Amino acid sequence: MLKALIFDMDGVLVDSMPFHAAAWKKAFLDMGMEIQDKDVYAIEGSNPKNGLPLLIQKARKEPEAYDFETITSIYRKEFKRIFELKAFDGMKECLEVLKTRFLLSVVSGSDHLIVHDIIDQLFPGIFDIVVTGDDIKNPKPHPDPFIKAVELLNVQPKECIVIENAILGVEAAKKAEIYCIGVPTYLEPSQLDRADLVVGDHRQLIQHLLSIEPDHGSKA
Structure with a gap:
């Protein structure tokens, strides 16, 4: 599930x-x-x-x-x-819907202060757990950031999906044995080929995420 x-x-x-x-x-x-x-x-x-x-x-x-x-x-x-603070179009609205269905977490390699400042401004009250680059010893591509998030969320890896746009992030998710969706924001899709699913862009990502129900995890 x-x-x-x-x-x-x-x-x-x-x-x-x-x-x-x-x-x-x-x-x-x-x-x-x-x-x-x-x-x-x-x-x-x-x-x-x-x-x-x-x-x-x-x-x-x-x-x-x-x-x-x-x-x-x-x-x-x-x-x-x-820096100009800008969420991807439709992402905040998407997250607000997803929050009614799932636990939500952010796992970022960026500094603690930068991550929390951005999250607090753009997505206040949305995320249950935030893991930053300052919170772990071994960053992506090590699985540690995602393992820490799973532990803090009190779930199993098989009960999660990771959404990543970076090569090292996809590698880390797979090492943590978590299903991974890749979105090639700044890369060629082929560079994220280790992901379980690669969507074309953020519009397709949002459509896919909103189509997932909690009891359909095995079909993600």
Whole structure:
């Protein structure tokens, strides 16, 4: 029986990844490095501690030569300056319906303060559990963030569906043995091929989610 839906935030609930990418690029430029949007999208779902070394390597530099706190501080300041808060069309209304049927959770690799600020502004009172990048030791693609959400929701993995738009997020969901729906917000659909189902866009995602009933979990 399906009891809970677990949502990634950036790129699933909120159209925020372009702002994250711009902020990381600014931080890297200030440190004398250059990265591309696609580099940031490829590691979406990881936290800065794990994602930064990968981005620095993309810039053809050695991670050990850079102070992560300095880069992250520039990123956070720039993200706060440029970010425009915007949920995907129809998502809030969709969640309000789903809340009457399921437990709802957010699992995000972003900072605790950023996640809770966005959720409190756009989706107040909607989510039962929120897990952020600061709440776990091993981020996506490790299964730990989703395992923690399942434990806090007091359900079984087979009683959940994860909704993800990131490669690392899909990988983490499958490692946690949870059914996963992928939405290719910033990627090609083929890049999410490990998901159990890949929808074309957010319109199709919302239609599919609203068609699911709690007693039809095995047919998701």
